[in-house]
Amino acid sequence: MKIAVLMGGISSEKEVSLRTGQAITKALLTKGYDAFSLILDRDNFVKALMETEYDLAYIALHGEFGEDGRVQGLLDILGKKYTGSGAVESGITMDKDLTKKMLDIHGILSPKTYRNVEEIKKYPVVIKPTTEGSSVGLYICQNDKDVENALRNLQGKEIIIEDFIKGDELTVGVLNGEALGVLRIKPLSGVYDFESKYTKGKTEYEFPAQISETAYKKAMEISEKVHKELKLKGATRSDFILRGEELYFLEVNTSPGMTETSLLPKIATLKNIDFETLVEKIVCSVEK
Ligand SMILES: Nc1ncnc2c1ncn2[C@@H]1O[C@H](COP(=O)(O)OP(=O)(O)O)[C@@H](O)[C@H]1O
Ligand SMILES: [Mg+2]
Numbered sequence: 001m002k003i004a005v006l007m008g009g010i011s012s013e014k015e016v017s018l019r020t021g022q023a024i025t026k027a028l029l030t031k032g033y034d035a036f037s038l039i040l041d042r043d044n045f046v047k048a049l050m051e052t053e054y055d056l057a058y059i060a061l062h063g064e065f066g067e068d069g070r071v072q073g074l075l076d077i078l079g080k081k082y083t084g085s086g087a088v089e090s091g092i093t094m095d096k097d098l099t100k101k102m103l104d105i106h107g108i109l110s111p112k113t114y115r116n117v118e119e120i121k122k123y124p125v126v127i128k129p130t131t132e133g134s135s136v137g138l139y140i141c142q143n144d145k146d147v148e149n150a151l152r153n154l155q156g157k158e159i160i161i162e163d164f165i166k167g168d169e170l171t172v173g174v175l176n177g178e179a180l181g182v183l184r185i186k187p188l189s190g191v192y193d194f195e196s197k198y199t200k201g202k203t204e205y206e207f208p209a210q211i212s213e214t215a216y217k218k219a220m221e222i223s224e225k226v227h228k229e230l231k232l233k234g235a236t237r238s239d240f241i242l243r244g245e246e247l248y249f250l251e252v253n254t255s256p257g258m259t260e261t262s263l264l265p266k267i268a269t270l271k272n273i274d275f276e277t278l279v280e281k282i283v284c285s286v287e288k
Contacts, residue, residue, distance in 0.1 A: 003028055003035040003283065004054035006071070010042050011063030012136045016198065019259040021060035027279040028058070049074060056286060057082040058279075059255055063133045067255040068094035083282050084234040085254045093230055096251050097130050097160050103249060106229050108222055110249040111162040111241075117147055124164035129157045133253065135193045140164055167243030170209055172223035173256070173267035174236045175278075176285050179220040181270035183263055184209035198261055207266055211242060218247055226252050234285050235278070237264050 005028065007021025008014055021037055028035035040048055040061070049057075049071075057075055059082050065071055069091030075082045085093070093099050100110045114120050127150040129137040137157065139150035141164075151159075169185040169192055184206040187196035196202045209216060223238040230252065237256040241248045256264040258279070268278045 001034065001055045002053060003033055003056045003058050004038040004052060005035060005058045005060050006038050006040055006049075006066075007060045008039040008041055009061040009063070009066045009071075010040075010045070011061070011066055012132060013062035013066075013134050016134060016257055016259060017060055017062045017066065020062070020257050020262070023258050023260070023275070024058055024060050024279050027276040028283070030276050031280050033280075033283070046074065049080075050078060055081065056283070058283065059084050060258065062255050062257065063094075064131065067133070067253070068131065081286050083286055085232045085236070089231050089233075090254050093232065093252050093254050094131050096128070097158075099230070099252060100249070102230065103226060106225060108225065108249050109247065111165050114161040117151070117161065120147070120161065122163075125161055126164045127151070127154065127159055127161050129154060130160050131158065134197060138191075138193060140191065165241040165243050165248045167241045167246075167248075168209075168211065170211070170219055170240045170242050170247075171263050171267070172219050172238050172240070173264045174223050174227045174232075174238070175268070175273075175281060176234070177224060177227055179224050180273070181207060181267045182209040182211070182216050182219045183207040183267050184211065185263070197257075198259065200261055203261070205263070205266055208270055212245065215242055215245055215247060222247065222249065234282050235264060237267075 005021050005025045007017050009017055025035055025037045057080055069087040072087035072090050124140055124142050127139045137154055141147045141150055170182055172182050173180040186204040189196055226238050227236050237253045239250040265275045
């Protein structure tokens with residue numbers, strides 16, 4: 001079986017994807033797979049997927065045209081198997097607003113969403129693009145002026161406005177429907193922004209998260225529920241804020257980062273799964 005590791009792409013997370021992708025190719029080669037890196041960009045995107053020879057696509061792309069169902073749809077049309085969630089499910093979870101609405105049906109708590117700025121009752125609020133990742137375009141607004149500034153900078157993008165929840169930042173990895181563990185993120189700057197996410201030493205990680213047993217269990221259960229109810233496959237990672245004992249769901253990632261500073265590989269070690277084995281398990285989870 002020949003595995004093409006798809007990486008790069010055209011989203012704002014392109015550089016992150018390249019790092020994730022290289023690490024995955026290396027892991028697959030270590031495990032003895034016939035794998036190679038397929039770097040995609042705006043010019044070769046469709047052509048490369050059509051003309052390169054491979055049996056399985058390992059999707060190491062993030063964001064737009066990678067994690068949002070569109071590359072999955074293209075691979076479906078080409079009759080190629082791929083890792084992770086399907087086209088429709090990837091599309092839904094890429095949209096933070098739609099995801100929250102769907103999970104609300106299942107009683108999963110998330111920060112209150114405002115449909116427009118006039119509805120904002122109290123500060124702080126978070127304004128972020130509905131379909132970006134890696135904290136790109138994230139604004140924490142303390143007043144009307146901050147909101148104006150955020151809206152100006154995000155012009156042309158669909159946005160989501162929600163209550164800012166002050167609490168502990170948690171993330172939970174799920175592999176094939178089973179939660180692997182809870183990790184607590186402690187960004188030294190106080191905000192888990194792009195820099196904190198990808199610069200070594202800018203964030204401390206606590207795994208397993210030192211939170212109450214009840215909260216830990218709840219985070220595991222909710223993440224499994226998110227994975228199941230949204231019909232996700234392979235590996236996913238759900239982000240939360242824990243305030244007291246209240247757990248607020250922020251978003252689910254269907255193509256979690258696998259870089260040196262990434263969270264899913266750290267969480268997997270809680271189940272004694274090393275990086276190479278994690279990658280292998282993701283490949284093996286693809287239905288034959
Ligand atoms: N409503 C919120 N309250 C508090 N912090 C938030 C909120 N929304 C986002 N954040 C912060 O911004 C980060 C990125 O937001 P998230 O919704 O996970 O999007 P993404 O990771 O796709 O950029 C979170 O990890 C968290 O630190
Ligand atoms: Mg996130």
